[in-house]
Amino acid sequence: DQQVKQNSPSLSVQEGRISILNCDYTNSMFDYFLWYKKYPAEGPTFLISISSIKDKNEDGRFTVFLNKSAKHLSLHIVPSQPGDSAVYFCAASGDGGSNYKLTFGKGTLLTVNP
């Protein structure tokens, strides 16, 4: 039973345009949501997070939006750059108070074309 779903395995955008990566979850006990970025043959690196009490968090070119009623979050990257090409994982924590136990989606491969 997948509690965190990323329904788009891949996304391709043009440099300078907006990239929107989507994520849905089913467990209402999650209270933090995180996005990790992963290059091939490397470990995931933390990008941005959002608490369940907020609906938006912004950090430079990256903005995460949370819609709790729809159990949906999205990551916006604007403007997109070729160096953003990577796999993006959505993750959630907080179920049962164990904020170290991240539940990951399967990832979305973002390709930014020059």
Added chain:
Amino acid sequence: NAGVMQNPRHLVRRRGQEARLRCSPMKGHSHVYWYRQLPEEGLKFMVYLQKENIIDESGMPKERFSAEFPKEGPSILRIQQVVRGDSAAYFCASSPPSLSNTGELFFGEGSRLTVL
């Protein structure tokens, strides 16, 4: 390199052999976590350790898998009598003693186990 260090990066084993994966946390971090990524899947939590203590092993398979984090030296994930289904990328992560509310973990580059 002050990051999470994992070795070996690649490990090939035949069915029935043992695999040992090592992880040294970031400097100043005393908590270690192991995650596994099967092909075409997201990362899945396996175990959470502090020095000389297993805090949460709820994600560990019941048999053949064990983990330790001794007082001295790296954390070790041990898989006995490996089977083809154990082929995966095993990621170690670490955090400082006070994990932030967000649960942000710092991941190593992973150890890729291939079972022939």
